[in-house]
Every structure is written in structure tokens, then in C-alpha cells.
Amino acid sequence: MSHITVENLVKTFQIAQRQPGVWGALRGVMHRNYRQITALDGISFAIEPGELIGYIGPNGAGKSTTVKVLSGILVPDTGRCEILGRVPWKERIAHVAHIGVVFGQRTQLWWDLPVIESFDLLRDIYRVDHHQYAQTRDEMIAILDLESLLDIPVRQLSLGQRMRCDLAAALIHRPSILFLDEPTIGLDVVSKLAVRDFIKRLNQERDVTVILTTHDLDDIEALCTRVMVIGQGQILSDGPLENLRARVTTERRLIVDLEGTEDITDPDAHVVLRDGHRVHLTFDPDRIATADLIARITAQHPVRDLFVENTPIEEIISRLYAENR
């Protein structure tokens, strides 16, 4: 049985529209225009235990809405959703005891309390057994390197420190499913790597199912075995990262640093970018083998350096979005 089953979820929001200006505000008192926004337009997927899933899409595509429905905060208009055998919004209290949620732009820690007191409070709120709590807490402190932060009130933490504490807080009750909504947003490179590393360990060593929404495609490339792309409330693509690449394009990139600044012309590749000595070429590996192309170019031009890249994932995603516009 799947961990998470979602079938045909639909969620629309009513947004009150205000007219600009004083006259508009006055009219708004008497009569409001509502605009319907379809945040989720029939979403279906199934997730097995232990998967680490990247959930990506442009702003407003419905990522956060999905996470909120799955965590029992929002009630969808229609559709079915079952997580660990429960319908989140119908059995909210039982459901949330088994999931952990991190919203990257918010904190669940008590602003004025030292970090450790927030953890203690969460232990009581989730009614975690004291022995088990001590064990989980110490593990989290060790893995996320929180020792020096424990006595600091949350408001004095940097964003990266706070995010590490928030991750620990979401796991105090040992959830088997973890929803991470943009956990790396606004973090510096070091903190990002620490967070990524932690998510990976959590998933691999402890078998926690992770659903990760992000705008940072490096997160996806570093972590996820499966990627779901959402756009305008619909799932555009679902599968391994490689499939996503293949679906949109098989194209590869060859980047050549020449000795000179001459043009490269080749029947099977075309130049997409020139930057001084550096030339970016794209080619289709089905039409010409990478080795052959390199051989041909190095034969014709004095080359200082060259390397082959997959199409950057950003580009793949933006093409996918464009296709579905």
C-alpha cells in the first residue's frame, strides 16, 4: 500500500478584488467582486515509503497548496487523499502526529524562548515519551550541530541557524513523513549544504519519506530520486530527473575554450553563446556521438579546454513551463 495516495485533488480560492482608490474602496464596502483561482486542478500521485521527492513549479503553481492539503491545513474542494491510511483534513489531529512540516519562510519555534525550551515544549505538545525525546533530541543536536545554539533565544539566531533548529523541531516526534516547503530559501551556501546533507541522511539512514518543494534546482539535483513538476495546478511531469531531461530534450552542451576567437562551424552542432574565447555549442547525442564531435572540433581548432554538460535543469524546467502555458 502506498504511503501517500492523492487522486484528482481540486482546490479553488475566492479572492476578493478591490478597485483602486477611495471610490473603489467605498464601492468595495457595498459590493465585492470575487475572482476564482484554481490552485490545484486535478492532481494525482502516489508516494511509496522512503522516497525523496522533489516538488517544483513556478510561484503560484500550487506547491504550497499541495503541501497544506497533505498536512491537513487545507480542505480541498474535491478529490481523494489518504496518508498512512488517514484523510488528513478529516482526522487532522491523528494525522499530524505522524508528519513533520517545515515551512522555510516561517518558524515553528517560540520567538522569545531559548531553542531548547521550544524543543521541550514540542515534546509536551506532541506528548513524546521523555526517554525517546532525550534520544531524538541528542541525535538532532549532534547531526545538525546545534549544541552552541540551544540557549539562544530564537529571535537572535541567523536564518541558517534557525533553519537547522526548525528542522530538528519538526522531527522531535519522529514523524515518518516530512514535508519541507522551501527549506533552503534565503540560506547561504554553507547552510544550504548542511540542510541538504541532513535531508539526505534522514531519508537514507532513517527511511523518512521526504517531500521537498523548492526553487533551488541544485537541491533537486543533489537530493531527489523523483521529481514532480507542477504548473498551473496540474502535474506536468513525474518521474526520475533523467526522464524529465529526456522528455524535454536530449540535447547536450559542449563548452570549448579556444586559443583564438575564431568561429566554430559544424554541421551537427550549433553555437548558442560566445563569450571571448569560450564557445557554447549544443548538439544531439543521438545524431553525433560526443567523442566524434570533440574529435572533429579539436582537429579543426586549437583548443585550450573543453567540457560536456547536460542542459541545465533550469532550462529544462523553463521549457516545460513554456510548453504548458
Place this chain on the structure above:
Amino acid sequence: MPKIANHTSSPAIKSYIAVFSARFRTLLQYRAAAFAGFGTQFFWGLIRVMIFEAFYRSTTAPQPMTADEVITYIWLGQAFLVLIPYQGADPDIRAMVRSGNIVYELVRPTNLYFFWYSRAIAQRTAPGVFRALPMFIMAGLFFNMQMPPNIPTACAWLVSMLFAVLISAAITNLLNISLLWTISGEGLGLLLSSLTWLFSGIIIPLLFFPDWAQATLNILPFRYILDIPFRFYLGHIPPEEIWYHLPFQITYLIALITAGHLILTRGIRRLVAQGG
């Protein structure tokens, strides 16, 4: 770490007690506010006492309470001022609604109404700790505040005070819930706290309201926050009448909690409509 979440069987009440006690401790930290509050309420009490003394000296008509009773009533009001939700809703909940952090309140394995209600009880009690006791000492020693005349009276007072706290916290929680309606809700919330202010007896004892107002005052729940407990304290209402008033207090409490529950359920649905 086992991979399946460990579900514990301890009762839900533990969660609420934890939230109450965390909030209570946080509120106790505001010592400067407590001293300032005590000072303000003490001098305000002096002024009110003087006004009533002047009133009693200038009137010959029979009054519903004796001058001594009124003085004690006033000091009780100053001591237990925090029972009135005069500052409106819980500032933390206000901040949560504004920032959207309220989503985290919804992923707790607790009933949100009682989660907030526990905080409201702390808010209606903790600030009183450093105010009520000094007020009893100061007013009792120097300003003619009486103690309850006998043990049954004191007991009746304590019981009705307990429910006064619970009723007041339920009203506070309505103010908290009203925040979910942002602008219009805050207006209604302000109105509710003004009504509590006026009709609980903190401005003048309710018996001094004109006769035509008494019937209305008796229907409203607000008198059970200050007026009725204080009159038990004075012995103005005989202690055995607790059996008459207690059912009313309990009924109001249940009604306020039920209403809060219903409104909160609707508010959550609405709030969510703004999210996304």
C-alpha cells in the same frame, strides 16, 4: 531512531497544560509591566475610592451598597483588573495571523480552540500574580479594604472567581478568534472588550446602574467576571446562593466555548482561503 513514529498514549490534557505553563512563565517575565500596572491601578483605585466617598457624603438617598462595601469592591476591581480582556487579543496570536505562522498551529496534534484557550487562561491569570497580592496588602492595611467576613463567604467567592477566570478566558479566546477576520474582526473584538469593561462592574458596581438597566445586566455574562464574585466576597450575596449562580456561570462558560468553537471552525476555513 525507529522509522515509525512512536505514538504515545498520554492524555491530550498534557499538551494544553504545557502551553498554559509556557505562556504563564513568559508572562511572569514582564516584571516592569507588572510594577507599572500595579502603580497605575493603585492610584486609579485611590481616585475611584475618593469619588465614591464624595458621593456617599453628598447623598441622603438609600444606596444599594454601603460605602465600606463599595470601597472593598473597588479595590477588588483594581486587584483583579487583568480578568478583563482590556488589551484585546493575545499579541502572539495576532502576530501569527499576520505573518502566516498560524499554519504551524494547525499542524499540532491538538484542538486549536483549547490550544488557544489554554493560552488565554494564562493571559488572564499570570499578570495578576504581581498585582493582586500587593493590592490586597496595600489596600487592606491602609485603605480600608475588608477581608471576607467568614469562611463560607470566602469559599463561595473562590469558586465564583475560578469560573470568572474561565469565562473571561473564553471571551479572550473569542477576541483571539476574531483576528481571523482581520479588519472587521478586530473592530468587533474591540467592541466585545468594551462591553466587558462596561458591564463587568469595573467602572461602577453594577447595582448602581439605573433600574431599567438591571434586567439587561442580569442576562449578560459579563457580571459573572467581576460583579458576582465580588459580591460573594463582600457577603452581599449570601454564600449559599452559590448554588443559584454556579449553574449560570457554567452555562455561560459552555455557551461561550461552544460559540468560540463554531466561529473558529468557520474562521479557519476562511483564513485558509486567503492563504495559498
